[in-house]
Amino acid sequence: MTARSGLIERSEELRLLTRLSADPLQGSGSVGLVVGPVASGKSGLLNALCEEASRSGVTALRAVGAQAECRTPLSIVGQLLRQAPLAAERSKQVRLLLAMSERAAAQHPAPTGPGQEPWQLPTDLVQELCAVLFELSTAGPLLICVDDVHHADTLSLQWLLFLIRRLGTAPIAVVLTERTSAQHPHPAFHAELLRQPNCRRILLGPLTHQGVVQLLESRLDAERADELASRFDALTGGNPLLVHALLEDLRTCTRLPSEQRPSRLGAGYAFSQAVVSCLHRSEPSALAVARGIAVFGESCTTHLLGQLLDLSPATVECVIRGLESAGLLEHGQFRHPAVRAAVLHDTDADDLSKLQHRAAHLLYTQGAPERAIAERLLASNEPGEAWSTRVLCDVARQALFDGDADLARRCVEHAHRVCADRRARGEVLILLAGVEWQLQAGNATRHLPQLTAALRAGDLGDRHSVVVVKYLLRHGRITEATAVLDHLLAAPGRPAEGRTTAELQTVKLLLASAYPGALAELPPFGPTNVNADRAPAAVRADPQLQAAAVLDEVLSGCAGENTFLGAEQVLRTIRLSYRSWEQVEFALLALIYGDQLDRAAVCCDQLLSRIGRAAEGWRPPLLALRSQIAFRQGRLVEAERFAKTALEEMPWPGWGVTIGLPMAVLLMAQTAMGKYEDAAELLSRPVPQAIYKSRYGLHYLHARGEYRLATNNPHAALDDFLICGEMMQEWGIDLPTVVAWRAAAARVHLSMNNHQRAKVLIDEQFKRLQPGPSRSRGIALRLGAAVAELRHRPSMLRQAVDELQRCDSPVELALALADLGYAYQNLGDHKRSRTMMNRAWQLAKEHSAEPILRGLSSMFCDVREEVPQTASATVLAGDLSDAERRVASLAALGHTNREIARELFITVSTVEQHLTRVYRKLKVTRRSDLPGELCLVSTGSSASYA
Incomplete structure (x- = not known):
């Protein structure tokens, strides 16, 4: 057979059937049964057989079984006899015979129960119906084809078996097709057919x-x-x-x-x-x-x-x-x-939904993996049950952990949509808000009305109510948050659950650090110290609470090295998830407010590098904190970039009161870079009123004051700084490392020649500094020099430079170097003055601090000129030992030998010996000839702070 006939790889089967259909020509009846899978070409094979038979002079009669007619009596018999080429009178008789048989069958419906035998057509009727074909075969051979015989009705099968058993030498060939089936719909017919000696079975394959x-x-x-x-x-x-x-x-x-x-x-x-x-x-x-x-x-x-x-x-x-x-x-x-x-x-969609839900339940009862169960639940819209809600929520949490953001969102949204239990629905809503916050922080805002409604309706337990409090606080709804807390604390015996107690204590510390004023409106709750003996062990062990306690130690002024090591440990081991944000924020703020900026920068960068698709909501608030770190480090360009990106990546309404932080950093950076028009446009944007009741408002007020001071509005700037200070004192977080409002206010007084008031503020600032080198100490030393006598200024400014070098704060260092240069100028040391001024210029230029550049240019027209080099960079890099560099750097800054000895914990004699060798190697004869580049070399004690 050719491909055109549609009988590819069926030529052998057609040959066998053609031979079988030729048997009637030899005067013997035959039967063929073609068996094959559905759509394997059985019908096409019959079509070809009928064509061959017609060309050979054989009369072909064909019937097709249909599932819709399997209960229609004699449907196959009727198809065959009605197309038989009979005389008109005989055809009329056949139709009457068929009608009579059909009426008889209609009076005996098919069996409906097990064990009931189907009604059989009377033998005389069957014989008369078969006689029609036997009579027709006397005129010439017949080929009877029945396609899909498995769909034939029982009476037609009775008639076919009667016919086949009596073929004998009659010139009739019968060819049947049926689909492959392990369980035949008519096993008795099938068995009787195959036992006929003249039956040949032909199998079709793919x-x-x-x-x-x-x-x-x-x-x-x-x-x-x-x-x-x-x-x-x-x-x-x-x-x-x-x-x-x-x-x-x-x-x-x-x-x-x-x-x-x-x-x-x-x-x-x-x-x-x-x-x-x-x-x-x-x-x-x-x-x-x-x-x-x-x-x-x-x-x-x-x-x-x-x-x-x-x-x-x-x-x-x-x-x-x-x-x-x-x-x-x-x-x-x-x-x-x-x-x-x-x-x-x-x-059908409804049927499929029910099927998916039933499959999910079967998998659940079999202990199948939860993800496989969740896939079926997601494809179903059946009402959620306790087990299905739990599975979807568990899979959502694991998907977040694995970085599959899409699956996490689909699972929790589906759980919330189909959950029928009010209490469970409220808990799912908490998870949904958390997932939205982690994926895109601003999206969580849209769930706040539902959360507060569930809260008022009592659909949330204590632990979940505390979570809602955190959302309310973030969005400045302090009154509602404190009302919820008051309700939770008012009921006797609450909270009883250890985790809820830890959550409440965390909220207390969050209030103390972010909304200190609101804490006073609440009744006392929880231990005042997380490590207090009366706090349950389960409470003290909570990681979120431990991170909050680290920040509390910093804000209470009792932080030590162990505190900062603890914060670093949190940040390096934490897994990014919506549950752990407070831990990250607390730990990073502990490092920032503890003046551990290098540590904070490293940890924050590591966290940003670990953010995947399932934690995109982390990026904006992390970038806001990173911008604050960069600004405090004097990286103005980086600070502006980080803050801008943070504000661009999350809609403004999504920030709530926390928008005060990136706005403050951006405002400070643009002010420090001289971008006053951009800063003014930023200030014109409204902020939530509740920001002024939060820690974020302190940063915003400080930034606004800096802008006002830079744009010649000192009185308004002073108001901002003093209001900021008053709030910090009321709230008990009056630390220079949080907001150095005294230093800022002192600069305003200095600009208005109120030196006495400035000195009082600076002295108070010194009293509040923590021991050890810090950026805050360097700033205070620089401002302290401004109110000191001229002869004492270089010494104080050299200390400031040393502090700021150790802390790697280039913009503040540029200011200190500029002040030191100005002091040298007033003392008549012009060469050293130029060295300091040029170095200040280089730092300001490198970090885009345009106002500093303009100030330097207005005081010294030649400030941009480089100091003539008396020694090459190669000599500086290679010929001096580490000890000689440290001594030379302090000498270049103007320190006396005794001051150098005290700073480096060595004898004056040792200093003199080092300087002698330095002079010889650099080919200079006195201290004033030392190159200005040596001012950048860190002293020995600074190594610990790099």
Whole structure:
């Protein structure tokens, strides 16, 4: 057979059937049974046989069984006899005979219960109906073909068996086709048929790979056919109907615009319909089993399918083998995702939803992985139960941990949508807000009305109510937050749960650090110190509370090295999640307010580098903190970039009162860079009124004061600084490392020549400084020099320079160097003055501090000139020992030998010896000839602070 006839790889089967249909010509009856999977080409084989028979002079009668007519009595008999070439009178008799038989059958409905035998047509009627064909065969051989005999009604099967048993030497050939089935719908008929001596069974299989190639070559050019053959074979399993459907989709898609073409092979309409056709033409349970496999996916087992569909495992296995022979399945799974998609698309949405939910419950009872259960729940819209809600929430948390943001959001949104229990729905809403916050912090704002409504309705437990308090605080709704806390604390015996106690204590510390004024409005709760003996061990062990306690130690002025080591440990080991933000914020603020800026920068950068898609909500607040670190380090350009990015990546309403931090840093950076128009535009933007009741308002007031001072509005600036200071004193967080309001106010007084008031503020600032080198101490020393006598200024400024070098604060260092240069100028040391001024210029230029540059230019017109070099950079880098560099750097700054000895903890004699060697190596004769680059060399004691 040629490919054009559609009988590829069916030539041998057609030859056998043609020989069988020739038997009537020899005067003997014969029977053929063609068995094959659904859509394997049985009907095409019958068509070809009928054509061959007609050409040989054989009369061919054909009937087709249909599932819709399997209960219609004598449907096959009627099709055959009504097309028989009979004389008019005999044809009328046959019609009357059929009508009589059908009326008789109608009076005996099909059995409805087990054990009931089907009614049989009376033998005389069967004999008369068969006699019609026997009479017709006397005029010439007959070929009787019945396609899909498995769909025939029982009376037609009774008639066929009667006919076949009496063929004998009658010139009649009977050819039947049926689909492959482990459980035949009419086993008695099938068994009786096969025991007939004149019956020949012919099996059809799927096309081989070469057969697929041949079929493709009949429709495509050879090169294209060879290219697609393997893919077609893998997708269809050699099922001719599916191969033809793929070819049809291929032909159709070439006529479509490129944007409308299917994205992959198998995604076309014809293939999808062919898959559905195969299933509907298969045995009745095949469609249900296919849907079950589509729902279970890789989790599918015959046992689970049987439970899902109320079928025995043996029945399921038989159906699976049939679908595998039809090319739809391979090893119990769909050959291709396109087949699964077609099955799911053909299923009614409500039925599929129920099926998915039932499958999820079966997997849950079997202890299957939660992610597999969640996938089925996500495909269902059935009302949520306690177990399903719990599974979805657990999978959402794990997905966040694994970085699968999309799955996390879908799980928690679905759980909230289908959850029917009010209390559980409120708890899911808490998780939903947390997930939204972690994925994109600003999105969590939209859930705040629902959260507060659930809170008022009593749908949240104590622990979740505390979480809502945190959201309310973040968005400046302090009155509501304190009201909730007051309610939680008022009831007797609450809180009883250890975790809730820890949450409440964390909120207390959050209030103390961010909203200190609100804390006074609440009744006392929890221990005043997290490590107090009366605090339960479960409370003290809570990591969130421990991180809050670290910040509390810094703000209370009792932080030590162990405090900062603890903060670093938190930041380096923490896993990014919506639950751990407070820990990160507390630990970073502890380092920032503890003047541990290098440590804070390293930890913050590490956290930013670990942010994935499932933690994008972390980026804006982390960038805000990173901008604050960069500004305090004097990296103005970086601070501006970090703050701008933070504000761009999260909508302004999403920040709540915390917007005060990035706005303050951006305002400070732009002011320090001389970008006054940009700063003015930023100040014009409204901020939440509640910001002035929070720590974020301190930073905002300070930044606004700096802008006003820089733009010649000292009185307004002083008001901002003093209000800021008053708030800090009231709240008990009056530390220079939080906001150095005294230093800022002192600068205002200095600008107005109020030196006495400035001195009082500076002296008070010194009293509040923590021991050890710090940026705050360097700033205080620089300002202290401004109110000291001229002869004492260089010494104080050299100390300031030394402090700021150790802390790596370039902008403040530039100011100190400029002041030192000005002091030297007033003392007549012009060479050293130029050295300091030029170095200040270089630092200010490097960090875009335009106001400092303008100030230096106005005082010294030659400030940009480089100091003549008396020694090469190579000598500076290589010839001096570390000890000699340290001594030379302090000498270049103007320190006396005794001061150098005291600073480096060495003797004056040792200093003199080092200087002698330095002079010789650098070929200079006195201290004033030392190159200015030596001012940048850190002293020995600074190594610990790098």
